[in-house]
Amino acid sequence: MAQDTIRALLLAPFHPQALERLQSLVAVSYESWMDTRKLLSPEELIARIEGESLQIVVVEADFIFEEVFQSTKKLRFVGVCRNAVNNVDVAAATEHGVLVVNTPARNAIAVAELTVGLMLSLARHLPAAHSLVKEGRWLDPVAPYISWRGTELAGKVAGIVGLGAIGAEVAKRLHAFDMEILVYDPYVASAKVAQAGARPAALPALMQAADFVTIHCPLTPETTGLIGAAEIALMKPTAYLINTASWEVVEEKALYQALIQRRIAGAAFDTFETHPVSPQSPFLKLDNVVLTPHLGGATDGTVARYSWMMVEDIERFLKGKRPKNLVNPEAWRGNAL
Structure with a gap:
């Protein structure tokens, strides 16, 4: 050489x-x-x-x-x-x-697909159903059919917070499930939201209307704590929250209280305050959460x-x-x- x-x-x-x-x-x-x-x-x-x-x-x-x-x-x-x-x-x-x-x-497609997977896991109780069968606890043939009756994505409202590369990929996939899509992103023009097949919404309106709220905004001083107690209080008792962005965007204590009091149906996260998550995390004891070990981009x-x-x-x-x-x-x- x-x-x-x-x-x-x-x-x-x-x-x-x-x-x-x-x-x-x-x-x-x-x-x-x-x-x-x-x-x-x-x-x-x-x-x-x-x-x-x-x-x-x-x-x-x-x-x-x-x-x-x-x-x-x-x-x-x-x-x-x-x-x-x-x-x-x-x-x-x-x-x-x-x-x-x-x-x-570089990981927009991977995170978007994981987001949809988490939504389905919450809606159809997939992790709990898998454990029931694999651990040999499925004794009554009809009990899961009755107690774990899920909800369909079709016809539901998805609220996307942040329409960057990942949010746009999520919107594209949720169209295939015949979902109505709302977007909160003050930095994206309404025309671009429309191009994604969605409607722009103020954050309070999105939180109230969505059956699934999914977080895809970048972490900035403005978005830190963006989803706090006031925003979570607006959610339907049947709604789910998914966070594959940054844990700091959602106020952890407010979300925990809403989950343990069943004021929302459930939540899923792929991001935590520490990686790995602390064994003392109160979320580990909840039965209405789906937790994945920060593998959104791992494809x-x-x-x-x-x-x-x-x-x-x-x-x-x-x-x-x-x-x-x-x-x-x-x-x-x-x-x-």
Whole structure:
């Protein structure tokens, strides 16, 4: 290889064909954190970047702190195989002229499909029904038919809070169930809501009308605690709440009280205050919740999408073209290599 060979450290799981393409472009050290089960410390990352003359680092779970940018002179491109880039100090990267590129909407389909699965699980009591049969507790042939009579999605009202990439994918799928769809998103024009086959609604109106409220807004100071006691109190006693976004959007204590007092029918979440969830969490004792271990984006499709998005932007960068998903345009000065 020529002495000016570009070298990359790839710490994210990657689609095999996308990896082959990347290896045809640069010299790649591939060490997926899912294989090593290890995240590199800042000291280890600095040593790798400097010792191996790495210009490109791609991460998913690893953190890249300010000291990494301060202590390395060769790094020019950081890829983040996620939408959120809170595991990278973007301000420090920008200060040192390092591009940060993310992969927006890479898990939108995966999270949308999980959301629908959670809705069906709540509506038809699927986890409890599965346990009854598997544990040998199905003794009366008709008892479950009577006691676990569910509800259908068809004809019901879905309230989507946040019509970003995931919310839009959820709306697309709920149409197939013949649901009426309401959307609360003050940052999305009514025309775009209509294009999604939905009707815009104020948050109180949505909470009152929806049979299923599903949360898909980003976590911001404005959305923290967006669904509080007042909003939950508006829900029907037959309604369900699904949160596959961020746990901070819903006031946990208010939701717990509504569930334990049966003021709403149930809830499902794929996100918690801590991962894993604390064994002392009061939600673990409830029989009207469905809980999944933060696996909304855990699909092979998600890996394939972000892998090809990242390869495309690295290839653009190598050709002196601005990456499509550049997070810090202030750092762009043409081909930095």
